[in-house]
Amino acid sequence: MAVIEFINASNNTYKGMKRAINYIKNPLKTAEYLTGGKDCSPDTAYEEFIMTKQNFNKEKGRQFIHFIQSFSPNDKVTPEVINEIGKRLLEHEVFKDFQVLYATHTDKEHLHTHFIINSVRFTKGYKWQLSKEQLESVKEYSDELCKEYGLIVVDGEKGKHKNRGEYRATDKKQSWKYELYLAVKHCKWCSRSKNEFIKNMNKLGYKVDWTDERKYITFTTFDGKKYRNRKLYPPEQFTKEALFKAFELNKQKADKKQLEASMELLLTAIGMISKDNSNKYNSRLSLTALEGQAKKERAIEETKGRGLNWENEK
Structure with a gap:
């Protein structure tokens, strides 16, 4: 950690x-x-x-x-x-x-x-x-x-970085971009190939235009907003090369069933957030709401061993 x-x-x-x-x-x-x-x-x-x-x-x-x-x-x-x-x-x-x-x-x-x-x-x-x-x-x-280096990765010590990742949610013009960033980051570490990555992004409601002919990847949100991977921050972590490197690392760290369980747990947690009327975030910003929230911890505990936390990935 x-x-x-x-x-x-x-x-x-x-x-x-x-x-x-x-x-x-x-x-x-x-x-x-x-x-x-x-x-x-x-x-x-x-x-x-x-x-x-x-x-x-x-x-x-x-x-x-x-x-x-x-x-x-x-x-x-x-x-x-x-x-x-x-x-x-x-x-x-x-x-x-x-x-x-x-x-x-x-x-x-x-x-x-x-x-x-x-x-x-x-x-x-x-x-x-x-x-x-x-x-x-x-x-x-x-x-x-x-x-x-094979070390544990977590959100941080209890009480610290409480709002990590949530700062952009207060800006309605930027929140969808941060939500996209979180989606790409999660799918990056839940996929073992380009096809799995695209399929996982689809599950979160995003279309992905990733072709060999084009230098950049284009993501399209549920309401038609388009955004390229070069605009995600920091851009060097979301290039095609960086994504392929992550896919290879995932192959080494977890088998397909573990990564599929990771994705399923994430979708379960999103469902919990979406159904919560007290959630201050728009239902379309469910990943943002999960950042640093106690509900994420509860969701992990309730489904312990199912994989989202296979390397305590955020």
Whole structure:
């Protein structure tokens, strides 16, 4: 299980930044080989961060960003693998041109990696900004990495990320797009082939135009709205190549009956949401309503062993 948590630092100054850097490099919590830097050296990260700020005259305001990627004690994995996952997480586009110091801590029952990001981009001097959509994308990428390494993937710790995935539902102009995104994501991990993917999307009410002649896949909603896979965010996770890669992974992780059970459980949960008059979401946004909702957990418990949670897929 990997949970991404951003820490609000009360003392976000040069002094606070140095304290945070010293904390994550504390030899009582980590080892030198579990400490690394993206576009900076772990030994001189503090000085390099300051130099970047001075180069662009961006020495005021927020100085650093601190976040943690935590894993469950139930994940039987070594600190080296957790460190590698953290390093690969920084390949996400939101971290491009930002200096990042990271260290995997082994002092707690659960392994976790700390990240300290310089608040100023070293190429153009832009300050760090992270939209809700980008935050969701980082979490999704973290989940993809966990899946690749065979780790457990869940929604997060109880009470955290409660509204994960629901932020777009408040915008009626965008909610159908987010609902489509959820449908594609679910079918991506419940299918072992292109044909199974299309069939599962059909079950959720979507038409799929996927041909070899066209570069992009076009999805059509129940009311005729069309949307291409290149517009789903992040687009690199929904290319034809990425989908085929997921299908191959599914073949390795589960047999056909397990994936069919996953899809059936999802449809059962959707039926529960659609029949619930207290549901604040439109019945056509049932997947959005399932995101982070207790009903999803109850549906899983009531049909335990039927497969939706075969890798605790969200």
